[in-house]
Amino acid sequence: MNNKEKLRKAGLRPTKQRMIIADILLDGINRHFTAENLQNEINSSGNSMSIATIYNCLKKFRNCGLIKQVESSKDTAIFDTNINQHHHFLDEETGKLIDIENDEVNLHKLPKIPQGYLNNGVEVLIKIKKQI
Amino acid sequence: MNNKEKLRKAGLRPTKQRMIIADILLDGINRHFTAENLQNEINSSGNSMSIATIYNCLKKFRNCGLIKQVESSKDTAIFDTNINQHHHFLDEETGKLIDIENDEVNLHKLPKIPQGYLNNGVEVLIKIKKQI
DNA sequence: TTTTACTTTAAAATCGTTCTAAACTACTTG
């Protein structure tokens, strides 16, 4: 399926701007990035785009499940092209994230979900620190 | 150990402002809060404090290990008086966090820590959603 | 007591993100 079809299937009009972003993000490579990172890639590809449009598109892509947003206490939002359920190593010094595939972690015992709620996804974060 | 001693032990001068905050936060009750939440509590206690001082103190307290900061993709920092290793339920709709004690989770299989790094803490986040 | 380093503060600045409103474009309908 090409990117135009992917956008259509997600219910998004394949505009020029969304296609530029899809061409960068939906290439099958897993990565973590900020809106500014993406703007730099767009610029490098010979295109340009308003930062408002980049935020609009990232939000649409995320809400359609084409990308994810990572839980992170950094002040800048981090997005993730790996949409499979997976986990992360986090180097708190640098903010760098490394994927952990889902089958690398085995949660043996899980607490009971609070009354009236449903489990909506489990994320494991392993904080790591450079060895001295 | 009283709060003045706790601050001294943490290497912090027990100033009037830090004592006011310690009296609120270090009462042994586990809670999640923002800088603004804390300012409201300070006001309710009949005191007042510049928001810059509140941020300064929270950062110092966190760096000394008197409190923690939660990983959260919300735009407002969330702090935690529960400094034991523990986990969270997160209702993504409301942002509400609920503690999960460490022994309620059992990680059976963990991935190998990347070369040159040390494990610096594991956090499990269980996203939950209101049942319909 | 004097000195020193650290702390607090109001206000300004910063920075990521969202909003506004006007111009533009993709899709629908005739």
Add this chain to the structure above:
DNA sequence: CAAGTAGTTTAGAACGATTTTAAAGTAAAA
């Protein structure tokens, strides 16, 4: 295709959380 319309892009303004500034205040050291 031609119009109509609903959705999208944009520059720039606005916003809100957090940090910085720089001057006044306070705690600890000498």
